[in-house]
Amino acid sequence: MAAGKKIIPALVNAAIFILMEVAALSLLHNNGRVQNFFISKWMHSFMAKTWGAAENVRYYFSLSGMNEDLASENFALARQVDYYKSLTGAEAPSGLTEVGDYRYLPASIVKSSRNKQHNYLIINKGSEDGVTPRSGLVSSCGVVGIVDAVSKHYSYAISFMNTEFSVSARLGREGSVGPLVWDGKATDGAVLGQIPLQQKFAPGDTVYTSGYSSIFPSDIPIGVVGDSKVVNGATYEIKVRLLQDFGALRFITVVSNKGREEISSLENREDD
């Protein structure tokens, strides 16, 4: 009788526990959908406004460093423009928002996380500015993330510093292509995998985007090669030091492939 009295509360506790854990796990499992449904509607706006104010204070105190970076970037770009002008004799087009198959939109980060294994970014451009889910985020120093959900004025993006993020990268301008993923530790560390053993490379070589996706254009420099090791006797795994330090990131560019829908519909047709 006493044992029965103990068993019933234990069963009730176990049932409630299982119910709550199943609910939590389903939230975890459907994380992307939850973000799309709940967070993108008003939580992103709330977070962007609330936490963004505090981020602005931090940015204010790092303005001098950013100015130096922007000035040196500006100088490098001006030199490139002069070089191409001297080659072609043509003036640069005034509207640079569309180049080739891609549309570019400048944006700034209002909130970002850097200390998790699933980091994210919130940027100050949304659907009203033409941002769509699956747009890429890049900076002058590499790949930053992919837009996951958009609200009217803000977008929620999965950062490169996320265990679920992988970008197709090429070793050098014409080398082998493999997936580049964040190393999970440093704000400027990544790992390039699946590089064939016959591929020649040296520490200091540059890693670029391959263009083998409908999200990022090709030949954006991402990082430089560091140490490497052979995995399973079949491929190289190469440590890459990212050119973009995510700890100091503020201004980015949203990249949208104008032909992405067409590519997706082709892929879907192939899948069917």
Next chain:
Amino acid sequence: MKQNFYLQYVLLVVAQILICNFFHFTPYVTLSILPVLALCVPVKVSTPAGLMIAFATGLAVDFLAEGVVGINTFALVSVALVRRGLVRRIFGEELIVRGENFSVRRAGPLKVTFAIFLVQTLFMVLYIWADGASARPFSFNLWRVVASIAAGVLIGFPIADMLTPEDRR
């Protein structure tokens, strides 16, 4: 002077949200006071009620702090399940029967630290496992668990002392 436990609890949940959003030290340390909060819920609160408090707390932090939605809830509900059993084993059956809460002065810092260590360990193992542990080397996850537990115990002890004063019933 009797302290309002639940007001302190809510304020500490807000503190946890701020920690998640602004205090970034290193990827090796996940700082969480949630396991200590769950441990310090009064003993007279039943396990089902404790589970519900933990579930609501986890959801609030998941939605208002950065990170994966559901991860804090998943880890904290487990701590709430073992809370009364842990208190019974570490601080004695008498405490449960009387409906009294443990305190640092009565139980001693060693026992309280041990209890915090256990709940932090349970929480961190589940949290880090859910936070993509399979995508990272075992050594990295191990160091992350160890460093996070150490940080959690250090920050958790004064919080437990604050939440469980001698005169609270």
